[in-house]
Amino acid sequence: xxxxxxxxxxxxxxxxxxxxxxxxxxxxxxxxxxxxxxxxxxxxxxxxxxxxxxxxxxxxxxxxxxxxxxxxxxxxxxxxxxxxxxxxxxxxxxxxxxxxxxxxxxxxxxxxxxxx
Amino acid sequence: xxxxxxxxxxxxxxxxxxxxxxxxxxxxxxxxxxxxxxxxxxxxxxxxxxxxxxxxxxxxxxxxxxxxxxxxxxxxxxxxxxxxxxxxxxxxxxxxxxxxxxxxxxxxxxxx
Numbered sequence: 001x002x003x004x005x006x007x008x009x010x011x012x013x014x015x016x017x018x019x020x021x022x023x024x025x026x027x028x029x030x031x032x033x034x035x036x037x038x039x040x041x042x043x044x045x046x047x048x049x050x051x052x053x054x055x056x057x058x059x060x061x062x063x064x065x066x067x068x069x070x071x072x073x074x075x076x077x078x079x080x081x082x083x084x085x086x087x088x089x090x091x092x093x094x095x096x097x098x099x100x101x102x103x104x105x106x107x108x109x110x111x112x113x114x115x116x
Numbered sequence: 117x118x119x120x121x122x123x124x125x126x127x128x129x130x131x132x133x134x135x136x137x138x139x140x141x142x143x144x145x146x147x148x149x150x151x152x153x154x155x156x157x158x159x160x161x162x163x164x165x166x167x168x169x170x171x172x173x174x175x176x177x178x179x180x181x182x183x184x185x186x187x188x189x190x191x192x193x194x195x196x197x198x199x200x201x202x203x204x205x206x207x208x209x210x211x212x213x214x215x216x217x218x219x220x221x222x223x224x225x226x227x228x
Contacts, residue, residue, distance in 0.1 A: 004159075031214070042205060042218035043160065050214070090159050096214070103148045103167060103209060105216060107159035 003027070004108035006091050012114045013081050021076040021111045023091030030097075032074040033105065034066060035090040043090055049074060050096050078113075086115045118143040122206045122219035129196055130227050137191040137222050139180075139206035147208040149173075149182055149189040150216070154203045163191075163204070198226045 004025045013019040023032065030051050035043035047056045049068045063085070065077040078085055089112075092105040123138040141147065148167045152160040164173030166182035166189065173180050178193045189206060206219040 006159075033215075040221070040223070042220050045215050048215065055214075092160075103150070103165055104162050105160075107152075107161065109157075109159045 006108035023074045029093035031094040033092040037088040081115045120219035125223040128225045132195045135193040139189045147210045150207040152205040
């Protein structure tokens, strides 16, 4: 089945130790998103890619970076995790075609990050 | 800016009860409206959507009608089941934007 896959599902890191979260998709969608979701809150968009075009949200800290080496993969890098970065990180995909964004986003299962 | 307001939870109901989760929005133009569901430990799944006024989205017994006059998109189900226990997010995407604006979520618990 076509899907959005996130690895690992659970990640533990130490305060200040860089960590990378991975997302892959078999949907061949040209848009990929990274969200941060803290407990009992709505997902907060960090950034998204339209193909290789990176779009950062204005309030996303510099500590968060992303890479998209090809259509299928997208990575979230947290350069120096703080305790406040502990959260669920969700990857999602969608399509942008002929100047129109598709309505539906397809979400992965998320990676729960713990910072010790 | 665009925003979504939904009723705070948690909402606790008995099995087979009628469910309503209120959602109102603020947006310019004619946004698309969504309900997403998040089961414990999982990502979000699209439950239903409506793209224009008076459209009704429906799925798995859930329904919501796009009401432009009241800027609302309330979620309803006639008879809930234990398996419906989850967090429900109302959301919108304006026609000019590429991102979705989520409400704060409503946690629903169904007692057997």
